[in-house]
């Protein structure tokens with residue numbers, strides 16, 4: 001059987017909705033009959049356990065520190081998705097060996113149609129390794145100017161570490177005077193994969209420890225997550241994303257210097273001439289492209 005496609009959900013900016021997207025896409029894909037694993041690689045600020053109201057003993061941390069097997073730490077939810085959550089204790093973080101991230105992903109890939117990697121904000125090695133390992137990267141951003149600017153860097157970073165950027169998902173759309181998602185995607189020179197509205201059902205679901213796609217499946221946000229999941233299934237059934245060797249082609253040793261990589265992303269910053277804002281404090285801004 002063909003190996004699954006590994007998709008990293010990335011976004012250098014914190015709080016834009018990476019984990020929300022990873023979990024809800026995972027569940028939406030599972031409900032469509034796909035075999036899906038969601039792996040949490042936000043190792044310092046883990047929170048999938050809160051999103052899903054689970055209390056695992058074995059986690060990504062115990063796996064990456066060599067005290068648990070991958071299968072011990074995979075938790076099947078009622079919705080059919082498998083979750084490998086990170087642990088929340090700070091002492092667990094110290095024991096982690098990030099060099100074992102690649103074997104974890106490689107171990108799971110043959111058993112699933114989609115392996116979704118939830119990544120951390122920023123450009124630390126724990127973020128960069130998953131980008132390197134993914135067959136493709138989906139970048140999540142809010143439609144705000146500051147976030148879009150950081151998203152430009154995230155895309156540059158993903159391309160620099162050999163990830164294929166499949167496109168951008170704008171999250172929390174429909175507030176203020178943000179430019180249309182299509183225009184922002186064009187500015188980022190990437191495909192628009194989805195535009196998830198700002199929807200109070202999302203935090204409500206999170207408070208109940210459930211993804212919005214099961215808590216309020218007909219909500220605007222859930223509807224868009226289902227639609228994105230459908231388009232992922234469609235795009236992967238007709239393409240050859242499962243090329244053997246696509247994962248870890250250069251091996252973990254290729255990732256020699258995360259700081260250099262981060263510098264390269266910084267250098268790719270479009271700067272203030274490319275994207276300007278007249279932000280006023282409550283959301284409104286002018287979006288201007290010079291090029």
Ligand SMILES: Nc1ncnc2c1ncn2[C@@H]1O[C@H](COP(=O)(O)OP(=O)(O)OP(=O)(O)O)[C@@H](O)[C@H]1O
Pocket residue numbers: 011013014015016017018019020021042045119120121171172173196197198199200202203206221
């Ligand atoms: N579409 C949405 N509508 C309303 N609230 C949302 C939406 N998406 C996410 N949120 C809320 O935004 C907050 C941040 O979301 P989330 O934790 O998924 O972001 P993140 O990018 O993973 O953050 P971090 O960088 O800290 O890991 C959460 O409280 C979540 O409930």
Ligand SMILES: [Mg+2]
Pocket residue numbers: 018019020042119120
């Ligand atoms: Mg997160």
